[in-house]
Amino acid sequence: MPDVSVRPATPEDRPAVERLWLMFRHDLSEFRGVLPAADGTFRNDRVGCAFAGPGWAPYLLTLGERPAGLAFVRGLDGPARVLNSFFVARGARRRGIGLRCAREVLVRHPGPWEIAFQHDNPAAVRFWPRVARELAGDAWTREQRPVPGRPELPPDVWISFTVRP
Incomplete structure (x- = not known):
């Protein structure tokens, strides 16, 4: 396994995280039919929240x-942690890096977790239940929930489980 690490992103990392965010949003645009803004960027309000929002990491x-890649966790000050965003660059995929990094992020914050993904994303449909099984065995659930404020979109799939300390 290559030298893989997961660490809290610092303000000095923000430019790199913002560029990774563009790649992440580009990947997701396939499943939501979203185009970039006139300047070629995608909305990035979650980057600001991740770096400055209370309850985010x-x-x-x-x-x-x-x-x-990147990972944004929210809900650290609430009843359940939410893996708000998770991205591994294409050049690092299919080598177990995503699974290892997801596990490292999740175990840093024991307790209840919720993770959303799009049913149309076949890689996510395979990946996230595998993460849940690895961390929680059979003690996880899956449900569909509407996308807030976007009734025209199909519902997201949400998995829920608890990470034990």
């Missing part, structure tokens, strides 16, 4: 010295 995933 941004993480940078690295492969050696190079940025390979």
Whole structure:
């Protein structure tokens, strides 16, 4: 396994995280039919929340010295943690890096977790239940929930489970 690490993202990491965010949103645009804004960017309000919002934690995933992905956790001050965003760059996929990084992020915050993904995203449909099984065995649930404020979109799939300390 290459030298993979997960660490809290610092303000100095923000430019790299913002560029990774663009790649993440580009990947998701396939499943939501979203185009970039006129300046070529996607909405990035969650980046600001992740770095400054109460109850949030941004993480940078690295492969050696190079940025390979990101994870944003929210709800740290609520009843359940939510993996708000998780992205691994295409060049780092299919080597177990995503599974290892997801596990590292989740175990840093024991307790109830919720993770959403799109049913139309076949990689996510395979990946997130695997993460849930690895961390919670059979003690996890799956349900569909509408996308808030977006009735034209199909519902997201949400999985819920508890990470034990």
